[in-house]
Amino acid sequence: EPEVTQTPSHQVTQMGQEVILRCVPISNHLYFYWYRQILGQKVEFLVSFYNNEISEKSEIFDDQFSVERPDGSNFTLKIRSTKLEDSAMYFCASRVAGYEQYFGPGTRLTVT
Amino acid sequence: AQSVTQPDIHITVSEGASLELRCNYSYGATPYLFWYVQSPGQGLQLLLKYFSGDTLVQGIKGFEAEFKRSQSSFNLRKPSVHWSDAAEYFCAVGAPGSNSGYALNFGKGTSLLVTP
Numbered sequence: 001e002p003e004v005t006q007t008p009s010h011q012v013t014q015m016g017q018e019v020i021l022r023c024v025p026i027s028n029h030l031y032f033y034w035y036r037q038i039l040g041q042k043v044e045f046l047v048s049f050y051n052n053e054i055s056e057k058s059e060i061f062d063d064q065f066s067v068e069r070p071d072g073s074n075f076t077l078k079i080r081s082t083k084l085e086d087s088a089m090y091f092c093a094s095r096v097a098g099y100e101q102y103f104g105p106g107t108r109l110t111v112t
Numbered sequence: 113a114q115s116v117t118q119p120d121i122h123i124t125v126s127e128g129a130s131l132e133l134r135c136n137y138s139y140g141a142t143p144y145l146f147w148y149v150q151s152p153g154q155g156l157q158l159l160l161k162y163f164s165g166d167t168l169v170q171g172i173k174g175f176e177a178e179f180k181r182s183q184s185s186f187n188l189r190k191p192s193v194h195w196s197d198a199a200e201y202f203c204a205v206g207a208p209g210s211n212s213g214y215a216l217n218f219g220k221g222t223s224l225l226v227t228p
Contacts, residue, residue: 004155033215043156043202045215056215091155097142099163099206101216105155 002026004104006092012110013082021077021107023092033093033101034067036060045093057103070071082111114139118219125193126227133188133222134181135203144206145186146216147177151199159201162186173197198226 005024010016025032034046047057049067062110066078075094079086089108117136125131137143144163148156160171167179177188186203203219 035216041206042220043216045217047213058215093156099214100146100158100161102158102186103148103156 004092004102005092006090006104006107008107009105010108010110012112015084015111016081017103019079019082019109020091021079021092021109023050023075023077023094023104024073025075025092025094027073029094029102031055031095031101032067032069033095034077035090035091035093035103036084037091037106046077058097079109082109084111086106087111114205114207114217116203116217116219118201118203118222120222121220122223122225124225124227127195128192131190131193131197133190133201133203133224135186135205135219137184137186137205139184139207141146142181142205144214145177145179146206147171147175147186147188148202148204148218149173149199150202150221156202157196159188169221172226193224196225196226196228198224200224 007022032049034044037043045058047056047061064080068076089106092104094098095101115138146161147159150156159175160169162169162179170176175190179186189226200221200223204216206216208213
């Protein structure tokens with residue numbers, strides 16, 4: 001069964017460094033998402049992406065964040081200058097024209 | 113404001129007992145409703161969904177949920193819990209009529225512990 005994959009599973013970085021989180025959505029899906037879950041808190045929406053542009057973003061998704069679909073398979077989330085409060089589990093999700101979003105296993109980002 | 117509430121942070125049930133996890137939402141119209149499960153160290157797996165039609169929906173792993181418009185609820189049930197059901201359960205809501213993004217709004221989750 002097709003699934004969303006994410007790499008790396010765990011990323012440790014120093015405050016102020018740039019990180020890129022990678023996702024490979026399910027191949028025929030058209031809509032892509034990033035969510036995050038700070039430890040002990042609920043899953044929060046960051047951004048959605050469709051037709052090579054951002055279709056919706058939350059207040060969390062400020063200028064430090066960017067997304068890109070550099071080729072036909074990858075979907076990336078970049079944080080330009082990480083802060084301690086960016087430490088979280090980051091989930092990628094995708095969907096086709098139906099409404100279910102399928103989630104990847106997540107990348108745990110630790111900012112020290 | 114739109115919100116999703118899962119009133120129970122932790123629930124403990126005995127193996128073989130029945131289970132009900134509560135979810136209430138506050139939205140302007142009937143939203144799309146989902147339950148996801150997250151096992152430790154794992155991603156979010158979709159258990160079931162409601163878009164329209166029959167208000168009792170069946171999902172995977174023997175779970176079902178009932179949409180009650182009058183109560184703005186979408187409670188998750190299972191008649192007999194197995195030890196492998198121990199996990200974190202999230203109710204999520206998507207707003208129809210929003211732009212193509214249709215972000216999911218998650219509740220804070222309910223942690224299920226199953227005792228022998």
